[in-house]
Amino acid sequence: MENLDAARLQMAFTLIFHIVFACVGMVMPFFMVVAHKKWLNTRNQIYLTLTKSWQKGVAIFFVTGAVSGTALSFELGLLWPEFMKHAGPIIGMPFSLEGAAFFVEAIALGFYLYGWNKIPEKFHWWTGVIVGISGVASGILVVSANGWMNAPSGFDYINGEFLNIDPIKALFNPAWFTQALHMTLAAFTATGFAVAGIHAYQVFKKRNVALHKKAFKIAITFGAIAAILQPISGDLSAKDIAERQPVKLAAMEAHFETSKGAPLYIGGIVNQETQEVTHKIAIPKALSFLAFGDFDAEVKGLNDFPEDEHPNVAIVHYAFQVMIGLGTLLLLAGVLFFITLSRKRTWLNSPKFWLLFIVLAPMGFIALEAGWIVTEVGRQPWIIHNIMKTKDAVTPVPGIVYSFYMYVALYSMLTIAVTWLMARQIKALNNPTSVAV
Amino acid sequence: MIYVVLFFLAFSLVLYVLLAGADFGAGIIELFSSKKNQAITKKTVYRVMGPVWEANHIWIIIMIVILWVAFPVYYNIIVIYLHIPLTLMLLGITLRGVAFVFRHYDAYKDKSQILYDWMFKISSLVTPIFLGITFGAMISGKIIHTTTPIDYSFKILYIDSWLHIFSILTGFFFAALCAFLSAVLLIGEASYGDKKIYVKKATIATIVVVLFGFITILYGYISEIQFVIDFVSNLYAMTIILISAILLIPLWSSIRKGRRVLSRLFAGSQVLLILIAALIPHYPMILFTTDGGISILENIAPDSVIKVLGISLLIGGCVILPGLFHLLKSFKMIKILERH
Numbered sequence: 001m002e003n004l005d006a007a008r009l010q011m012a013f014t015l016i017f018h019i020v021f022a023c024v025g026m027v028m029p030f031f032m033v034v035a036h037k038k039w040l041n042t043r044n045q046i047y048l049t050l051t052k053s054w055q056k057g058v059a060i061f062f063v064t065g066a067v068s069g070t071a072l073s074f075e076l077g078l079l080w081p082e083f084m085k086h087a088g089p090i091i092g093m094p095f096s097l098e099g100a101a102f103f104v105e106a107i108a109l110g111f112y113l114y115g116w117n118k119i120p121e122k123f124h125w126w127t128g129v130i131v132g133i134s135g136v137a138s139g140i141l142v143v144s145a146n147g148w149m150n151a152p153s154g155f156d157y158i159n160g161e162f163l164n165i166d167p168i169k170a171l172f173n174p175a176w177f178t179q180a181l182h183m184t185l186a187a188f189t190a191t192g193f194a195v196a197g198i199h200a201y202q203v204f205k206k207r208n209v210a211l212h213k214k215a216f217k218i219a220i221t222f223g224a225i226a227a228i229l230q231p232i233s234g235d236l237s238a239k240d241i242a243e244r245q246p247v248k249l250a251a252m253e254a255h256f257e258t259s260k261g262a263p264l265y266i267g268g269i270v271n272q273e274t275q276e277v278t279h280k281i282a283i284p285k286a287l288s289f290l291a292f293g294d295f296d297a298e299v300k301g302l303n304d305f306p307e308d309e310h311p312n313v314a315i316v317h318y319a320f321q322v323m324i325g326l327g328t329l330l331l332l333a334g335v336l337f338f339i340t341l342s343r344k345r346t347w348l349n350s351p352k353f354w355l356l357f358i359v360l361a362p363m364g365f366i367a368l369e370a371g372w373i374v375t376e377v378g379r380q381p382w383i384i385h386n387i388m389k390t391k392d393a394v395t396p397v398p399g400i401v402y403s404f405y406m407y408v409a410l411y412s413m414l415t416i417a418v419t420w421l422m423a424r425q426i427k428a429l430n431n432p433t434s435v436a437v
Numbered sequence: 438m439i440y441v442v443l444f445f446l447a448f449s450l451v452l453y454v455l456l457a458g459a460d461f462g463a464g465i466i467e468l469f470s471s472k473k474n475q476a477i478t479k480k481t482v483y484r485v486m487g488p489v490w491e492a493n494h495i496w497i498i499i500m501i502v503i504l505w506v507a508f509p510v511y512y513n514i515i516v517i518y519l520h521i522p523l524t525l526m527l528l529g530i531t532l533r534g535v536a537f538v539f540r541h542y543d544a545y546k547d548k549s550q551i552l553y554d555w556m557f558k559i560s561s562l563v564t565p566i567f568l569g570i571t572f573g574a575m576i577s578g579k580i581i582h583t584t585t586p587i588d589y590s591f592k593i594l595y596i597d598s599w600l601h602i603f604s605i606l607t608g609f610f611f612a613a614l615c616a617f618l619s620a621v622l623l624i625g626e627a628s629y630g631d632k633k634i635y636v637k638k639a640t641i642a643t644i645v646v647v648l649f650g651f652i653t654i655l656y657g658y659i660s661e662i663q664f665v666i667d668f669v670s671n672l673y674a675m676t677i678i679l680i681s682a683i684l685l686i687p688l689w690s691s692i693r694k695g696r697r698v699l700s701r702l703f704a705g706s707q708v709l710l711i712l713i714a715a716l717i718p719h720y721p722m723i724l725f726t727t728d729g730g731i732s733i734l735e736n737i738a739p740d741s742v743i744k745v746l747g748i749s750l751l752i753g754g755c756v757i758l759p760g761l762f763h764l765l766k767s768f769k770m771i772k773i774l775e776r777h
Binding site for chain 2: 056059060063064066067068069070071073074076077078081082084085086088089090092093095096097099100102103104106107108110111115118119163164165166167168395396397398399403406410414417421424425427428429
């Protein structure tokens with residue numbers, strides 16, 4: 001395997017894992033403080049038990065997120081030294097602020113985890129809120145740095161040099177807002193549905209139903225609201241990409257020839273050589289409308305751009321389809337949940353209802369990862385859009401493939417361990433007497 | 438503004454060495470303890486470190502971010518030529534963090550604890566060793582900084598730069614320093630009967646630190662490592678090292694008198710002095726290649742970047758430091774109250 005491929009795979013692999021850990025670590029504190037608030041208001045013991053078991057989840061995911069994040073902060077330089085040499089100073093702003101936000105989160109978490117019965121009740125609850133807010137802030141800041149790679153700004157690129165650097169302009173690059181909004185909603189959707197799914201399984205299995213139903217309701221409320229809001233953010237993102245990264249949009253839609261009133265393809269199998277998309281459903285003029293708000297707008301096709309600037313069309317297109325498909329599914333499930341809650345409460349007694357949410361548990365994360373594949377693979381061959389190619393940024397150190405294997409082994413082990421640990425948490429929650437602490 | 442940035446870089450380095458160092462050291466002490474003492478150490482460590490554990494390890498991220506933002510050329514050389522030790526250190530950091538959480542958050546305390554404990558202890562030893570190796574490699578002048586890596590073999594460029602006796606000695610020295618810090622910290626936290634354990638550990642750690650420090654310098658001097666030669670002939674560095682050694686006397690008397698704050702203060706300042714002594718003979722050069730030292734003040738990021746970074750560090754510092762202080766204070770206060 002070539003160094004470039006190995007480095008890209010390693011980066012992709014570690015990011016895919018980090019994203020899961022980071023999202024849960026960033027969203028779960030909100031579930032935790034809602035349960036905590038309910039405990040403070042009602043003094044119902046179930047909420048206290050729930051808060052304490054969610055807090056363990058937060059702690060486990062926070063640390064795995066923190067260590068995989070530490071690894072990533074090194075990997076950026078270890079794998080892409082040329083990129084960091086030039087981009088480091090420009091995107092230092094979001095990273096240094098992220099460091100600060102992360103620190104605040106760690107301090108607040110220290111108070112929260114160890115503060116039970118030791119610090120004033122209200123202050124204790126607020127430290128939990130701060131954990132959540134600073135977590136989301138870190139997430140937004142990191143996404144802003146990624147936004148800069150898609151929409152480089154805050155410098156002048158003259159004769160291969162980055163001059164007149166303005167770090168604040170780079171922080172507020174044109175892509176930061178749409179990307180950050182989309183990612184924050186996605187994190188809430190994915191985590192909401194995943195956590196809700198786990199509790200749905202417990203309800204389905206009739207274990208400690210009172211507790212798991214309450215847990216399910218808190219988690220799914222967050223997930224459902226975020227899933228219902230997501231299309232608005234998706235629309236903003238699509239219009240933004242149509243303007244700034246037309247190649248990426250063309251790849252997402254497997255749109256090869258420039259045309260007016262371009263159709264939107266749903267599904268389909270891409271043949272990159274013949275530039276054909278078979279087995280698709282085409283909605284006439286829909287792509288032009290979605291990208292520019294005009295049914296007859298011209299949408300640039302891939303063939304308008306040099307071939308060495310095309311990303312891998314098939315991967316981007318399929319990932320995009322997966323994201324949209326699953327996103328829609330979750331939106332519908334979210335609507336179903338609210339209907340159930342307001343009009344059809346009897347559905348809560350049906351095993352089918354719980355089964356549905358069990359099946360949906362991983363879908364949010366699959367959609368989220370697919371979305372990142374769209375944006376990251378869609379940016380290729382550039383590491384900094386239209387400025388620096390990924391192949392020019394990769395480390396000269398040979399044998400990165402071994403480092404890749406090491407990370408695969410390490411993160412696979414980590415995933416198995418975290419899953420196992422979570423299973424034991426739930427088991428302990430259902431049989432409180434068998435826990436020897 | 439560059440000095441604000443440098444201050445924060447040095448500040449993060451010192452805090453990382455002191456706080457994370459004491460934390461690594463706890464694992465090392467556990468590794469070299471009898472079974473009964475291991476359990477005691479494990480409990481004490483968790484009580485002391487638990488609330489602040491996360492925060493201790495974030496200093497290294499702050500360091501890395503400052504390095505790449507403000508000193509991109511420096512960072513570039515380190516991540517290319519010291520890729521392997523840094524990756525191994527990362528592996529250690531990851532396993533250690535995970536093990537720490539697992540052993541305290543697993544809902545069941547059963548046989549799997551044995552695995553977590555071993556993971557924790559081994560990575561507690563290995564991580565600071567690789568950290569020390571990385572630092573040793575930075576100052577040993579064996580890095581070949583070249584624009585045509587194709588002319589050299591993999592071994593010469595990416596292994597010989599860090600895998601040599603001097604850097605390994607530095608690695609062991611640093612690990613011993615961590616154990617020393619931790620032992621002094623634990624003396625103050627242990628219950629009365631357990632104090633003896635840590636006094637003994639602290640004695641051994643002190644001896645090992647002095648021994649490794651001496652061997653490292655001696656070896657560096659004999660094998661003509663420029664950094665060491667300049668270090669030995671620098672009056673300030675030598676004076677500082679001497680002060681650090683003399684501080685051992687008040688340290689031991691305060692340990693014997695049971696003054697835990699004072700003894701920690703002495704141990705902390707000793708490590709601080711060692712760090713200063715290691716940095717001043719060559720400041721602003723901290724990285725040495727075969728072509729000589731590279732100044733940290735050269736090749737810095739443009740002014741606009743340094744200005745913004747400096748300001749954000751100051752603002753961040755204003756938010757974080759009081760919070761951190763409050764965190765440390767809160768839990769210490771609670772402990773004192775509990776005891777009475």
